Amino acid sequence: MQKTIFHRLNSVLWSLIVTLVVLLAIYVSVGRLLVSSLGSYQAVILSELNYRVPFTIEAGRVSGEWQSFTPIIVLDDLRLSVPGSDLPPLTLSEGRVGVDVFNSLRTRTLQMTRLDLDGLELRGELTEEGRLRIRGFEGGGEIGDWLREFILNIELVALRHNKLRLELPGGEERTLDVFLRLEREGSFRRLQVDLESSRGARIGILGEGVGNPLETNQFTGEIYASINTGDLGAVKQMLVNQLPGVWADGSLDLEIWLSMERGQSELQGRLLANDLLVRDDEQAWQLPLDRVELAGELVQGGDRWTLYATGLQVAQGDTNMEIPRLQLDAWGRALRIRATEVPLAPVSAILTGEDGPAGKLADVFRRLAPAGTVSSLQLSAGDLREPAADWEVEARFRDLQVDSWRGAPGVTSASGHLQMIPGSGQVLLDSRDLTLVFPNIYDQPLDYSDFHGALHMAWGEEIFRLTSDLITAEGKEGRAQVLFGLDIPLVKSDIGLEMDLLVGLENSHPVHRVKYVPNVLNPALRDWLNDSIGDGVVEQGAFLWRGALKKQLPEMRTIQLAFNLRDTAVDYHPRWPAVSVREGIVLIDDSNVSVWANEADLFQSSIKRLSVESWLGEDKQMMLAVDGRMRGPASDGLVVINASPINDLVKGAFKEWSLEGDLEVDLKLGMNLTDSSEAPRVDVATRWQQVAMDIRPGELPLRDITGQFNYNSSLGFSSSGLQGTLWGKPLKAEVFHPGKDGGEEYKPSQSVTGIRVDTRADMADIRRWLNFDALAFATGETAAVVRLDILPGEPPLLKVNSDLRGVGLDFPRPWRKEAGDAREFGFTMALGAEGEPLRLVLGEDLALNLDLRQGALYSGALGIAEPPASLQKNLLRVTGHTPLVQGDEWTEFITRYFVTDPEAVEAAAEDPNAPPGQQDAAGLAIDVEEIRTESMEIWGQTLSDVEFSLRVDGEQWHLRANTDWLEGEYLRVNEREKAVLVLNRLDLEGLQTLSLDDGSGQGQAAYLQVPTMNVSILDLQRGDFELGTLSFDLRSEGATLFADDISGVIAGLRLGSPGALRWQQADPVGTRLDLGLEFDDLGAVLGRVGYEKIVETRDGRFSLDLEWPGAPQGFSLAEGEGAVMVAIGEGRFLEAPSGASGALKVVNILNLADIVQRLSLSHMFESGIPFDSVEGEVFLHSGAIEVAGMEVKGPSSFHFSGIADVGARSLDGELVATLPVANNLPWVAALTASLPIAAGVFVVSKLLQKQVDRLSSAVYSIAGSWDDPQVKFEHIFDSSGGRAKGAENRAAMARAASAAMDPNSPSALVPVAPDPQAPDQVSP
DSSP: OHHHHHHHHHHHHHHHHHHHHHHHHHHHHHHHHHHTTGGGGHHHHHHHHHHHSSSEEEOSEEEEEEETTEEEEEEEEEEEEOTTOOSOOEEEEEEEEEEOHHHHHHHTSOOEEEEEEESOEEEEEEOTTSOEEETTOOSOHHHHHHHHHHHHHOSEEEEEEEEEEEEOTTSOEEEEEEEEEEEEETTEEEEEEEEEETTSOEEEEEEEEEEOTTSGGGEEEEEEEEEEESOHHHHHHHTTTSSOSEEEEEEEEEEEEEEEETTEEEEEEEEEEEEEEEEETTOSOEEEEEEEEEEEEEEEETTEEEEEEEEEEEEETTEEEEEEEEEEEEETTEEEEEEEEEEHHHHHHHHTSTTOTTGGGHHHHHHHOOEEEEEEEEEEESOTTSTTTSEEEEEEEEEEEEOOBTTBOEEEEEEEEEEEETTEEEEEEEEEEEEEEOTTTOSSOEEEEEEEEEEEEEEOSSEEEEEESOEEEEETTEEEEEEEEEEEESSOOSSOOEEEEEEEEEEEOGGGGGGGOOTTSOHHHHHHHHHHBOSSEEEEEEEEEEEEOOTTOGGGEEEEEEEEEEEEEEOOOTTSOOEEEEEEEEEEETTEEEEEEEEEEETTEEEEEEEEEEEEOTTSOEEEEEEEEEEEEHHHHHHHHHTSHHHHHTTTTTTTOEEEEEEEEEEEEEEESSOTTSOOEEEEEEEEEEEEEEETTTTEEEEEEEEEEEEETTTEEEEEEEEEEETTEEEEEEEEOTTTTTTOOOOTTTOOEEEEEEEEEEHHHHHHHHTOGGGGGEEEEEEEEEEEEEOTTSOOEEEEEEOOTTEEEOOOTTSOBOTTSOOOEEEEEETTOTTOOEEEEETTTEEEEEEEETTEEEEEEEEESSOOOOOOTTEEEEEEEEEEEEHHHHHHHHHHHTOOOHHHHHHHHHOTTSOHHHHHHTTOEEEEEEEEEEEEEETTEEEEEEEEEEEEETTEEEEEEEOSSEEEEEEEOOTTSOEEEEEEEEEGGGGGGOOOOOOTTSOGGGSOOOOOEEEEEEEEEETTEEEEEEEEEEEEETTEEEEEEEEEEETTEEEEEEEEEEEEOSSSOEEEEEEEEEESOHHHHHHHTTOOOOEEESOEEEEEEEEESSOGGGOOTTTOEEEEEEEEOSEEEOOOOSOOOTHHHHHHHTOHHHHHHHTTOTTTOTTOEEESEEEEEEEEESSEEEEEEEEEESSSEEEEEEEEETTTTEEEEEEEEEOOOTTOHHHHHHHHOOOSOTTHHHHHHHHTHHHHHHOOEEEEEEEEESSSEEEEEEEEEOTTSHHHHHHHHHHHHHHHHHHHHOTTSGGGGSOOOOOTTSOOOOOO
16 A cells, blocks of 8 residues: 555656656757847847846847856946946946846846956045045945845856056056955855955955845854055055054065954954064154064054054064064054063064164163063053154063163163153062162172162153152162162263162171172272171161262262171281171271271180271272270280281291280281282280290290280380290290391391290200200200291291200210300201201300201201301211311210111101101211311220211211321121221331220220221331232120231232231230231342342241230230241342341341351352252240241251340350362361461361261351341261250250240249250360
């Protein structure tokens, strides 16, 4: 059932659609047919059109077209004219009219649905009132009504390729290309307009809405317009009289949105302008801008235009300005600007350009360089042609910054409210963290955390005046109350800006007083004020400035500053200690300053009636005077001296001194603050009570000092009644100037200050004071005069003089002093002078310089009878000359007092914590340099006319000595190693001057003790004879002195074996020598020692084994005992004169050549007596010399034996000569010597031939004195043994002689009888 209904409905719909399509086809076909023939009805159509419109339409041709379902009437060469008008008709190239077929049929009138006009050319006029008149369409009337009705009802109007020739009020004509399209769909309408002027300006309009657009209260819609032009001048002429008297040239992009809703409209726009040059109509000023951009809303109310802008951005060069909100009201030539959050810096930069609107104020604004933000601004100008004449400013600002201008104060971070009109103004300040800058007055800005008050401005043609109500300012200095006034001349003035500034403070810190001290004050005064007041409280303070701000006009202003101070410090001069003021007043009146305090403190001392005055002297220099009385610890007074220019005057002489006790001081001080080179004027009077003083450097401990001590920079130091103690001994002291009595003027930097102390001194105290143990040689107590000379710039010079009565000096002779003796002593020491020696003078011949550093001996020099030598590091030098040098005592003195223990030396040198002076002095050496002495006693011996040098370096000793008979040096490395004595020259004759004692009966103290040493004699002499060299090792063991390993060459004798000598100095006292002597030519040896050459040998040896009582040099034949072994090789005896005597005669006894001569046998030995060897022994028997047998072997042999009595100088000996005489008659004659007849010789030889052949030896007796020995022929003998008997007799005689010399010998009591068994002497 349902399906049948839908089938039927579907069939009906399809039938309707088909019918409509057929009807439309018929409609379109008929319409196309009809419009194609409209040209035939041109007259009818034009007549019908003219009937419908209030003007006349003419066309060159009428045709028709069909578009969609609408017929179109096409009119070519269209002309429109108004009946009764004398204006030429409007011409169009073409016009198209769309016909509404259904409405035309319904109303039976021609109804148009659209109108297209192409090539329309209109002429218009822009009136002075800014109205647009289209010629031919002026006024309202019938045409106007028709047009309104036409626009409201037509569905589409389009104007294409149209031109509007517009005549401007100045007569200039502009041509605009016009495009317009107006559409309507029911009550909805849409509009599009495009205008383009011949000067490049383009205006586009788009709009749409609902209702009657000709009745604003019946229309709702929106209109958008855009204006784009590179020449704003063209737009200006189109908008004449609708804007104020200011315009701009440049390019413009402007967009406008107009919203309308039943009578309510809203116009908004966005503007972007570039390369603008804004100027007034009169071109009195101009403002170039690179770019202006804003979005806003424009409102016109009557003749007033109001622009509400947001996001305003203005650029000019490097300056960019952004204003979030801006309102411009313009009417006539007046302008009012309202804005928020206006940045002042870019506004000022933009408005103060050359020829800008600021006019004469531009330079002021440029100098002020305003910055900050105006949170709200209203600027009104009554006439833009003269903006400086009629204006008003009202603004609220924050963070305002204005630079100083011509001395007027600058400001930073100001906030408040401003009202200004020509001639006056007011500023209400309510600021946080405000800063005021007075560049001509203050070096530093004035900072305030809170600043509020009112400023009033007034100005005229000649002056700008700024005054204030009472301003309250909060800063670091506390709360300040300020009154301010500023006069700024607007015309040329010699005085310039003048300011009145009064600042009052309460409960502030004195350090803030510099905030209000102007920099135009005298620089010295300003510096003094800046630095003079320290911590504390300013109970009340005031600052006043009145007068010119120019620094070069001090006479045109008054400056005053006053503070009531409490618990603060007055640092009146940087070189003097600050004073703590309990309560005081500081008053500054221009260049005069006064500081007064009834009570003040300086360190631990109290000051009464303190006065500090400063003023500008006649020579324009700031002067300062201080007066006060101080009482307190004495150490405070010393600190004042050392921390003030007094220290410079005395060149730091007291900087290390210390004081303890009570002190009263009256101080008067005068200084030049401008010229620091001028010395201060000081007058100090001190009164001491039980003061303890330590003078440093020097560590002099003065105690219980009482009296008065004064200083005056003109008179110097002085004292009265000073007394106390030094090392517990009472003293009296006086302070004076040595040159004062002589009329010498006191000069602080040149004059000497002397301190004289009369006291007694104990040498133990002196030793402890110097920390110099070497002074232990001085003991006892004596009166002394101590003087301390203080020369500015030099270390204090300490002098001590005394006769040393009561002091003993343990010096070597001759300088040893007993305590009761008097001897002048002088002591000089530069205290604290590093490297300056301590000088001691004793008597007339001893001067000692010592360099003591940190209690250690660093160097020294002793001068004996001459000034000390220069000091050398780690060396004690001794120079000069003296009659006597007691070497052993000097050795003991040096060792005891000056030689440091080796282990202590090594420990001090290696200890990194040891004081530097102790480390340096650890290796101190002693250098005795070429001392000349008439007598030197050393090792128990006395040497005359000695020049010697000695160097002692720790354990090492090096001695050099030189006399007329001795020259050598002694070196000892340490006590553990063998010393070395090298004698470059030794004359044995000089030994005769020695007085070596054998030590008997003297006790152990008299023993000669020598260190173990090796002795080398390089040149041994005896008078003019050069003997050779000698060396041996020398040592002491108790009372015994040993010389071992004796070697050398003396007069050709080679010493060897090796030899040894022992000297026993204790009972029994004696010397023993064991020595071998080797030689080549004994004759040469004899010749070198001054004897005649009686023998020639090739080699030989003497072996000595001797001993004698006493010292080694005490050897004598009378006391010597021992043996001398003789062993001589081949040689010959030579003939020598027999005129010798003494010891030489003893040698002549053995002179066989002499004996042969005596026997008249010299003709047999004309070339000497040759021999193959000589052997024998010589014995010494304490006064007797025994030759037991001296055998000379050779072609002729001799045998000598005998005894010599040394005491009687006699001898008794026998010489046996054995000669080859068998065929030699002269020999027989010689033997018989008494035969009178020479011819008998032959007879005897024949008769006695057998006997003579057996008898080859002859015996001679040698007897008599040493001076004249007698040789006598005794007998001849054969080998029967007669010779033995003689030997036995001589042995008995030797034993008897020895016994006779020693009464303790048993043999001395028994007579010696001849041996009855001995053979009788053979008779001739």
